Amino acid sequence: MTRRKAGAPSPRPPPGELDDAAFFRFGHAVAQGGDVVPPRGPQAMAGGDDAATLARFISLAVPRLSAPDATAQRLLAEHGSLAGVFAAAGHGGAGGGQWPDALRVMLLVAHEARRRVQEAALRAQRLLASGPSLHAYLHTVMAHERVEQIRVLYVDAEQYLLEDVLMGQGTVDHAPVYPREVVRRGLELEAAGLILVHNHPSGNPAPSDSDIVMTRRVIAAAAVFDMTVLDHVIVGGGRIFSLQAEGLL
Template identity: 50%
Template sequence: MDPNRSFGEMPMSLFTPASDDVAQVAPQPRGKTSPSYLADHRARLRDRFLQGGATAMPDYELLELILFRAIPRQDVKPLARRLIETFGDFNRVLTATSARLQAVEGAGPAVVTELKIVEAAAQRMARARVMNRPVLSSWQDLLDYCHTAMAHREIEQFRVLYLDRKNVLIADEEQAQGTVDHVPVYPREIIRRALELNASALILVHNHPSGDPTPSDSDITMTARIAQGADSMGITIHDHLIIGKSRELSFCSEGLL
């Protein structure tokens, strides 16, 4: 963990294949279908998924299932493997930026679209478990949502969860995005938005793309400043969560808040 990383501070279908992807596939003579071995491979992979689920499938095979829709007449295993090699695992493929995905050979607009649909679906399902519900009594669901939304991102993101008097989550908003080790934070904007929403409490959340959730000195200082501003308005900061790749750190549990 780089002790010098810091927040910036201001004062208080589904879709048919896109033409780019189709162009990557070798032209098929009229009336000729894809080789039978491709159809057989796809059928076997789908059957394995339907019978046993995704648990026993390696990441590249799960990616293949998604890529089948985007590239219907080509062996997509090489592309699936390239994506895993480039980004590291299934989750990081889904959360990679569109520009970085398209930089991978064979990943055109249709491929990116399918991957982003899956990412959006996963986030929406996780978010549905916590929105408009008492957060403190469903803490694990909240952690699961934060990991789904933020753990594998390549840049820092700062989110604020706004709660009402019953600790029901009434808004989940991205306050800022930054770089790989820096995100600008606006304490006055956070407090102003809390007052607009009539929020009684906040949970601060940001990720560390390095994977290590250990807080820097500036993380701790900034959290204290936000908490001080919130306290002056009668707003409680329940916690500040730093989301790493495989675990999170709670300021409250660590005695930092």
């Protein structure tokens, strides 16, 4: 790799493209001298801890940026939360054009590390007794997905997690579920039970009639092989709906 001589000007991006610092000036007024004016209004309401954490990521990934705090506030306002920013990075920085690769990769790595830590915590305890740990994990993996996903958490006879399997994904309001495939994977893992999970991108976690019908079909198919459906959890709008807790299982 050729090193740039000290004092030489930084190369300009090709016409129509933005360098990392220019990307972050989207949506901001630019004062004389090129300084970014910090955002006002809803941005000021973003959580301080999240903003500080995100600003640190931005500073590390894009050290040339002169206003990481203002940028962090703006991204939090655009995507609602730090988790929303992580999810947006996974979607290629949707909502603000192409993100700087360094920041996007850093956020993806941090998000995956967080998921792995939460999964490790789940494996150390019985799944149905994990409560908040399970809910936090499910929010991390699917709360900000734009289409419906179906996941199945397979457990052993003592309800310890064997595997979290992404069974399929569909559209904004539907994802296909095949009871035969759910049971087949359970037999491969020698699972004693399972928890169905899916998300509602609409934000309303209440089950539809088709959700309840699908659950009953999986229960019937699993029962043939002495597998128990312990719960069906729906994630949406920052909330969790448990069919088991609501007496709908």
